Amino acid sequence: MNLHIENIQNDLKNDDVQAYLLTQFTNVEYISNYRPTSFAFCIIKENPIIYASSMDMEIAKNTSTVEVKEYESFEVMAGELKNEGIRSLAIEPSLPYSTYEKLRDDFEITSKTYVDKQRMIKTHQEIENITKATEIAQKSFLQLDILNNKNTEKEIAFDLARHMIENGAEKESFDTIVTSGANSSLPHAIPQDKKLEQPILIDWGALYNGYCSDNTRTMVYSEKQQEIWDIVAEAHDKAIQTIKPGLKCSEIDKVSRDIITEYGYGDNFIHSTGHSLGLDIHETPGFSPRDDTIVEEGMVITVEPGIYLEGEFGVRLEDTVAISKKGRIIGDLPLNII
Numbered sequence: 001m002n003l004h005i006e007n008i009q010n011d012l013k014n015d016d017v018q019a020y021l022l023t024q025f026t027n028v029e030y031i032s033n034y035r036p037t038s039f040a041f042c043i044i045k046e047n048p049i050i051y052a053s054s055m056d057m058e059i060a061k062n063t064s065t066v067e068v069k070e071y072e073s074f075e076v077m078a079g080e081l082k083n084e085g086i087r088s089l090a091i092e093p094s095l096p097y098s099t100y101e102k103l104r105d106d107f108e109i110t111s112k113t114y115v116d117k118q119r120m121i122k123t124h125q126e127i128e129n130i131t132k133a134t135e136i137a138q139k140s141f142l143q144l145d146i147l148n149n150k151n152t153e154k155e156i157a158f159d160l161a162r163h164m165i166e167n168g169a170e171k172e173s174f175d176t177i178v179t180s181g182a183n184s185s186l187p188h189a190i191p192q193d194k195k196l197e198q199p200i201l202i203d204w205g206a207l208y209n210g211y212c213s214d215n216t217r218t219m220v221y222s223e224k225q226q227e228i229w230d231i232v233a234e235a236h237d238k239a240i241q242t243i244k245p246g247l248k249c250s251e252i253d254k255v256s257r258d259i260i261t262e263y264g265y266g267d268n269f270i271h272s273t274g275h276s277l278g279l280d281i282h283e284t285p286g287f288s289p290r291d292d293t294i295v296e297e298g299m300v301i302t303v304e305p306g307i308y309l310e311g312e313f314g315v316r317l318e319d320t321v322a323i324s325k326k327g328r329i330i331g332d333l334p335l336n337i338i
Helices: 003-014 025-032 054-063 074-083 097-103 114-120 124-142 153-166 181-185 223-242 249-262
Strands: 019-022 040-044 049-052 067-070 088-091 108-111 177-180 200-204 206-208 215-219 274-276 283-287 300-303 306-309 313-316 319-323 327-329
Touching: 003 019, 003 025, 003 040, 003 114, 019 025, 025 040, 025 114, 049 054, 054 067, 074 097, 088 097, 114 283, 124 153, 124 200, 124 206, 124 215, 124 300, 124 319, 153 177, 153 200, 177 181, 181 306, 181 313, 200 313, 215 313, 223 249, 223 300, 223 306, 223 313, 223 319, 223 327, 249 283, 249 300, 283 300
Parallel strands: 019 088, 049 067, 088 108
Antiparallel strands: 019 040, 040 049, 177 200, 200 215, 274 283, 274 300, 300 319, 306 313, 319 327
């Protein structure tokens, strides 16, 4: 039995709950090493089991560390659980309401985040996967030769994704953002079919062995753009220097936010300072004003302050940080790459 399952079984025992139902693909993968392609019901109980679709049975049997059974129907699955004497069932908060409706008449339902708690702390192998994903992404970025690139934003985004796959990534860890000029003030801008303007903001990541990377760099060209870049870089660096176990995540956010606010741009920092990542690009906890989770060794969280001037331009600088006794940036790509 793997450690993650044992920890969740202990949580179930402490909360007097008999079983825990998982359907989120990355949670199933985290528990079993099997990555569903259609649907799956993973039930953690005394003897954990995964009900996989017929389409997935071959891959599930070949990869899962948890017993796999072919899914027949919801009624059969629920009946087998009831026959085992299971009456109380924990579910993920993300479980579709339609599935909850099918369960509520037969089981006492409670919502729990047991897997999220496990996923907060990365193992050495998980950090190695994130590190490799970052290395691939950063190497691919440097292959772009952006300063001499005459392609459009969409073409550059495509080239970056292609480089990552050629360098060993499974795919992008999210849709690559290449934006420039006034559109860089949109944090999640979609690449356009236009030539690069100034400044240039690129937010990208690779997926390696199921794990994500995430970086952002902004290339600036005018005095005003450089002024904003310097403020964001200071907020980025000071936040990372502050990270250590025992602090609240919100305290790290406050460090970067206070710096940007002191320069008069507090209202232009319109998102959190960072987010955890792993099998998903956005995990918990995050460096946000509302997250009072205590920072622990083994967490991996991005630091990505930004300033966005509507109609003018935006600057964001992002690195992923592995936390031990302090914060360590994963990868070696300089902030200023011009």
